[in-house]
Amino acid sequence: MKKFRLYFEEHNRGPLTQLWQQFQRQHVAVFGLVIFVFFLLLTIFAPLLSPHSPYLQNSDLLLLPPSWSEQGLVQYPFGTDDLGRDLMSRLMKGATYTFGIALITVIGSLLMGLALGAMAGMSKGLKSSIFNHVLDLALTIPSLLLAIIIVAVLGPGLWNTTWAIMLALLPQFVHGIRNAIQDTLKQDYVAAYRLDGASNWQVLRYAVLPNIWEHITVMATMALSTAILDVAALGFLGLGAQAPTSEWGVMIADALDLIYLAPWAIALPGLLVFAAVLSVNLVGDGLRTAMTKRREN
Amino acid sequence: MMLHYFLRRTFLIAFVFVALTVLAFSLSYLFPGEVLNNVSGLTSIDPEQQQALIQYYALDQSVIMQYLGYVHRILAGEWGLSFSSQQPVLAEIIAVFPATLELASYALILSFVLGIPLGLFAAVKADSFFGKLISGITLVAYSIPIFWWALLLIMLFSLTLGLLPTAGRINVLFDIPTTTGFMLPDIWLSDIPYKSEATQDALRHLLLPAIVLATYPTTVMIRFTRDSMLAVLEQSYIKTARAKGLSRAQVLYHHGLRNALLPVIRQIGLQFSTLITLAMITEVIFSWPGIGQWLLDSIYQRNYPAIQGGLLVVSCLVIVVNMLTEILHTLFNPLARKA
Numbered sequence: 001m002k003k004f005r006l007y008f009e010e011h012n013r014g015p016l017t018q019l020w021q022q023f024q025r026q027h028v029a030v031f032g033l034v035i036f037v038f039f040l041l042l043t044i045f046a047p048l049l050s051p052h053s054p055y056l057q058n059s060d061l062l063l064l065p066p067s068w069s070e071q072g073l074v075q076y077p078f079g080t081d082d083l084g085r086d087l088m089s090r091l092m093k094g095a096t097y098t099f100g101i102a103l104i105t106v107i108g109s110l111l112m113g114l115a116l117g118a119m120a121g122m123s124k125g126l127k128s129s130i131f132n133h134v135l136d137l138a139l140t141i142p143s144l145l146l147a148i149i150i151v152a153v154l155g156p157g158l159w160n161t162t163w164a165i166m167l168a169l170l171p172q173f174v175h176g177i178r179n180a181i182q183d184t185l186k187q188d189y190v191a192a193y194r195l196d197g198a199s200n201w202q203v204l205r206y207a208v209l210p211n212i213w214e215h216i217t218v219m220a221t222m223a224l225s226t227a228i229l230d231v232a233a234l235g236f237l238g239l240g241a242q243a244p245t246s247e248w249g250v251m252i253a254d255a256l257d258l259i260y261l262a263p264w265a266i267a268l269p270g271l272l273v274f275a276a277v278l279s280v281n282l283v284g285d286g287l288r289t290a291m292t293k294r295r296e297n
Numbered sequence: 298m299m300l301h302y303f304l305r306r307t308f309l310i311a312f313v314f315v316a317l318t319v320l321a322f323s324l325s326y327l328f329p330g331e332v333l334n335n336v337s338g339l340t341s342i343d344p345e346q347q348q349a350l351i352q353y354y355a356l357d358q359s360v361i362m363q364y365l366g367y368v369h370r371i372l373a374g375e376w377g378l379s380f381s382s383q384q385p386v387l388a389e390i391i392a393v394f395p396a397t398l399e400l401a402s403y404a405l406i407l408s409f410v411l412g413i414p415l416g417l418f419a420a421v422k423a424d425s426f427f428g429k430l431i432s433g434i435t436l437v438a439y440s441i442p443i444f445w446w447a448l449l450l451i452m453l454f455s456l457t458l459g460l461l462p463t464a465g466r467i468n469v470l471f472d473i474p475t476t477t478g479f480m481l482p483d484i485w486l487s488d489i490p491y492k493s494e495a496t497q498d499a500l501r502h503l504l505l506p507a508i509v510l511a512t513y514p515t516t517v518m519i520r521f522t523r524d525s526m527l528a529v530l531e532q533s534y535i536k537t538a539r540a541k542g543l544s545r546a547q548v549l550y551h552h553g554l555r556n557a558l559l560p561v562i563r564q565i566g567l568q569f570s571t572l573i574t575l576a577m578i579t580e581v582i583f584s585w586p587g588i589g590q591w592l593l594d595s596i597y598q599r600n601y602p603a604i605q606g607g608l609l610v611v612s613c614l615v616i617v618v619n620m621l622t623e624i625l626h627t628l629f630n631p632l633a634r635k636a
Contacts, residue, residue, distance in 0.1 A: 141612050144574040144589075148596050152604050153327045229442055233578055236444050237593060252445060263452060270445030278440035285436065 015294070019214070022290035029286020035279035042095040043103070050089035051075070054246045058084035066264055081251075081265055082258060090246035091272060097247035098235070099276055101162060102227035109166040110220055113173025120174060121181030121208075122200055131178075135171045143168030143230055144237075151239050158247070161240040165230045169223045176219045180212040187211075214291045221284030225277045232273045248273050302627065310620060317612055321605050322367045328601040332356065336367075338378030338386065338602040371609070377602040381595075386606040390588065394610060395478030396466060397587035401576045403507045405565075408514035413561070415515075416522025420557075421549065423527065431519065439516040443575050447509045447582045454505065464584035467499045506583045513575055514568065521564050526557040559630050566622030570615045 013021075024030055042049070064080040065072045066087075072079060078087040120131040147164035154160040184190060185208065193207045234240030235249030243250065248269040255265035325335040333342060336354050351357055355366045370376070376387040419431040455463045466480050467473065473480070473495060474487050480503075484495045529535065530553060538548045577589025584590065588607060595603035 141608070142570040142574040142577070142615065144577050145592070145608060145611055148592060148604060149324065149608060151596055152599070152601060153324075153329075225440065232442055233444060233574075237578070237581065239596065249442075249444075252448070256448075259448075259452065259456065266445075266448055266452075270442060270448070273442045273445065274440055277442070278437065281436055281440050 018294045018297070019287075019290050022293045023286055026286045026289060029282055029289075032279045032282025032286065035275060036283050039095055039099050039276050039279065042092060043100045044096075046092040046096050050086075050092045052086035052089045054085060054090040054093040055244060056085060058086075060084070063258070063262055065262075078268055079262070079264065081255065081262070087265065087268065090251060091248070091268060094246045094248045094251060094269065094272070095276075097158070097241060097245060098228060098231050098249065098273065101158060101247075102165075102224060102231050105162050105165045105227045105231070106169065106220055106224045108162075109169040109173055109223065110216070112166070113170055113177055114216070116170070117174045117177025118181065118204055121178040121185070122204060131174075135174055141168075144233070147230075147234055147239055156239050156242065158235075158241040158245065161231075161234045164234075165227055168230070169227060173219060173223065177212070177216065180215045181208055184208045184211050214287070218284055218288050218291065221280055221287060225280040225284065228273065228277050228280065306620070306623070310616065313616055314613075317609065317616075318368055318371065319364065321609050322364050324601070324605050324608070328604075329599075330601065335601050335605075336377065338380060338383075340380055340383070376606045376609075379595075379603045380600040381598045381603075386602050389591065389603070390606055390610050392478070393586055393588050393591045396480070396585060397573075397576055397580065397589060398614075399479045399481075400503075400506055400510060400579070400585060400587060401572060403503065404510035404576070405514060405572070407507060407511040408518050411511075412515045412518025413522050413558070416519040417526055417549075417554070417557075419519065419523045420526035420530065423523075432523070435516045435519045438512050439520070441512065443509060443513065444578055444582055446512060447505075447579060450505055450509060451582075461505050462502050463505075466502055466585060467495065468502075471495045471498060506579050506585055509583075510572075510576055510579045514572055517564065517568055518561065521561050522557065525560045526553060529553050529557045532556075559626065562622055562629065563626045566619040566626075569618045569622075573611060573615060 023033075058080065061073070061076065061080050062084045063082055064076050064084075066079045067074050067077045076086050076088065078091065080086055081090070116131075120127075123131075143164065146168055147161050150160055150164045154163075181204075185203075190203060190207050193203055198207070231240060231247070232249035232252075235245075235247040236253045237249075238253065241247035241250050243254065251269040252266055255262060255269075258265060325332055328335050333347070333350055333354065333356060334340065336356070337350055339350075342350065355362050374387055376385065376390075378384065379386050379389055382389070415431055419428045419435075422428040451463050454461045462468070471489075471491070471494075473483050473489070476483055476486050480499050481496065484492060484499060489495065535548060535552055538552045539545075543551070573589075576587070577592065579585065580587045580589035581593055588611065592604065592607040592611075594600075595607065
């Protein structure tokens with residue numbers, strides 16, 4: 001029911017509502033959000049939803065084509081691989097690995113970046129200069145090289161390469177959060193809060209963080225798309241997740257020998273990586289636009 | 298002002314190099330296996346040899362002395378032996394590195410040639426159909442996993458249509474003497490009778506890897522040029538220039554482009570380490586004999602001295618490119634010198 005407005009009064013909505021209003025005006029971004037939520041649900045509920053076990057080998061049904069071709073079976077919508085494992089179940093389980101691990105790396109990296117960025121942003125002079133120098137070093141080592149070194153020291157495996165991706169994402173978080181904090185510290189309301197006798201921690205907690213969380217969210221979505229691509233690439237190269245695991249990159253590498261026989265086994269996992277990254281980028285772009293528009297109003 | 302800036306930069310670079318060598322040095326200890334094997338690169342060491350080698354690599358002395366010895370050896374070009382071939386690591390790196398540089402620079406040039414004009418176009422005609430189309434394609438290309446993209450192109454152009462080769466830098470039938478290590482200049486410098494055929498073949502081999510590798514930097518370039526041009530066009534000096542009676546093209550060239558391209562220059566340096574990661578993946582897929590493939594072979598073979606050397610070379614390349622773009626940015630933008 002529409003509110004009856006007797007007097008002219010201004011309606012001030014909370015920042016989150018304003019952000020959502022701007023966000024939902026961009027249809028492409030909302031579409032991205034729907035796909036993003038779909039992948040998120042798949043990541044959590046894949047073991048319950050998948051029709052077969054992703055590791056169950058059925059030697060009667062090797063390299064079954066997808067169900068839309070003549071020889072396909074409807075019980076195996078995307079066909080089976082060369083060991084007779086159901087491709088659809090493997091793809092669903094793969095969301096837990098590729099998408100889920102990427103989420104965990106971003107959250108881990110974000111928390112570390114928040115701590116380091118807050119330290120760098122609140123400090124001045126020599127301490128902050130040393131911080132920058134160390135960060136510059138971290139920025140110069142390409143993420144794949146970092147992963148190679150970590151694999152050489154710790155051995156290959158999904159969790160070991162997670163560290164490499166976290167470390168590779170960290171510098172941009174620290175840089176971004178540090179710059180955002182320093183920009184906010186210049187504002188008048190921070191100075192006023194300081195004059196009220198607020199300590200460094202209180203300034204950070206009550207004046208700075210509420211004003212930069214939008215920035216941080218946008219940064220996190222950008223990092224998430226990089227993380228998904230990195231997890232898949234490392235799996236593809238054999239450095240990350242190992243063979244029986246149904247991580248999407250590993251599945252592409254597995255199907256490489258069958259490129260003539262079963263091109264769909266390469267096309268489908270790649271398509272999912274692409275869709276996941278695209279949805280994250282759509283949401284990120286939408287959030288960024290919504291944020292700028294909200295600030296302008 | 299400028300001198301002070303360069304001094305600060307030099308100090309920073311020196312710090313980064315020291316930290317990098319410390320990291321590379323500590324890897325000999327962190328890698329599995331005996332430190333002596335990792336440092337020297339010898340796979341089997343006789344007991345008689347052992348004492349002499351420990352003396353030579355100063356392993357019986359303090360860590361600081363070992364580190365100084367390591368830096369001295371690095372500067373002297375003595376980078377140890379590769380575990381798999383027992384050849385000097387530095388010689389192997391020199392043999393494979395130009396291939397990576399060649400591929401990466403063609404991809405970068407391609408991304409400039411395509412990215413900047415398209416980005417400008419998308420900014421100037423932001424609301425038109427083509428402007429939106431460019432932005433849409435960029436978002437798609439930005440999200441595509443590079444190894445999958447490479448496989449799709451191989452499936453289409455090489456396996457289905459049979460137009461382009463899938464692997465290597467040139468057909469093995471051509472015998473090109475190595476002078477610079479870069480394939481195209483090598484062909485032109487050599488005195489072989491089949492120069493034009495060799496060039497054509499090398500270009501055909503180059504096409505797919507260069508397109509695959511250029512995809513990411515081109516999209517980044519388009520996005521950045523577009524965003525920064527849009528920001529510049531909002532500025533009041535653009536309105537002033539228009540009010541003074543300059544034509545649209547003049548405003549765009551003299552006031553728009555020059556200011557819009559400044560952040561783009563900086564972005565090249567920041568994105569360069571991503572480009573190297575992508576180049577390494579591209580090399581593996583197209584069997585391009587560059588440092589990326591060499592490094593990944595090294596990790597499969599647990600070839601630790603090679604990884605150590607690769608870390609130094611690749612990081613140095615990224616540092617140098619970063620430094621060059623920083624300096625270029627500062628030269629073009631007086632405002633950046635204050636910082």
